[in-house]
Amino acid sequence: MGIFSRLFTIGKAETNAAIDKLEDPIKLTEQGIRDLKLDLDKSLQALAEVKAMAIRSKRDLNDHKATAQSYEQKAIMLLQRAEKGDLDPAEADRLATEALTRKEEATESAIRSEEEVQRFETNISQLDANVKKLKSSITRYENELRTLKARSRVSQATQKINKQMSGIDSSSTVSMLEKMKEKVAQQEAMAEAYGEIANESKSLDDEIDSALDEKSFKASSSLEALKAKMKNKEQ
Incomplete structure (x- = not known):
């Protein structure tokens, strides 16, 4: 050429x-x-x-x-x-x-x-x-x-x-994201379930203390004592 x-x-x-x-x-x-x-x-x-x-x-x-x-x-x-x-x-x-x-x-x-x-x-x-x-x-x-x-x-x-x-592959990417969402939702559900189990495993004393609310009871007693003291001073 x-x-x-x-x-x-x-x-x-x-x-x-x-x-x-x-x-x-x-x-x-x-x-x-x-x-x-x-x-x-x-x-x-x-x-x-x-x-x-x-x-x-x-x-x-x-x-x-x-x-x-x-x-x-x-x-x-x-x-x-x-x-x-x-x-x-x-x-x-x-x-x-x-x-x-x-x-x-x-x-x-x-x-x-x-x-x-x-x-x-x-x-x-x-x-x-x-x-x-x-x-x-x-x-x-x-x-x-x-x-x-x-x-x-x-x-x-x-x-x-x-x-x-x-x-x-866009379809595989979307599928992977859906799987991740499902996994996160499952993890959140498991966390909530363990929380409920923890609440259910409280002792009887815990339930009584919770019902009486010892701190509120003590605060009410102190308030009544303070009122009685102020009343005695006025007399």
Whole structure:
């Protein structure tokens, strides 16, 4: 699967149940980004190599132009010397012809170098566009990966909570509360029963003392004694 096809698959991961079952979208995205970075490294290397060839072709172009110009100047100088009588005209013509031949060769080499420069410039433009596209894609997918990881953490936490909530049986909880109420009511009833048993187990003396209420009896006797004492003082 090509890198862009894999990344296209990642973009469809949310709606593609088969992909969700077969591959982890996060791991798939991470692998896609690693593949993109490898492609970026290769593209940068290729770009550097093509730029280096373009630089050499430009140098060759300048050298061939300079060589052609130099041979043309030499041919002119040879003819000038022949006109001044410093050089045999036939020899000057021969040498000038050779110089012009070398000039034509240099000119043809310059033309080829210029074509190479243009071709390299086109390649550089294409490679540079690919590098920029890869860098943009890497940045975009890294941002999407961060978002995907955050969403994954939230969904996992939500799934865990929902799973825990789904495991709670409301009917069993209500049943447990009813049992607790019944148990508490039973305990209260038992406490009341033991209280009644305690009252029933009082002795006869306890019942007599309770009936006479000794404290009230003593208080009444004291009150009568106090009244009698006050009456005697008045007399």
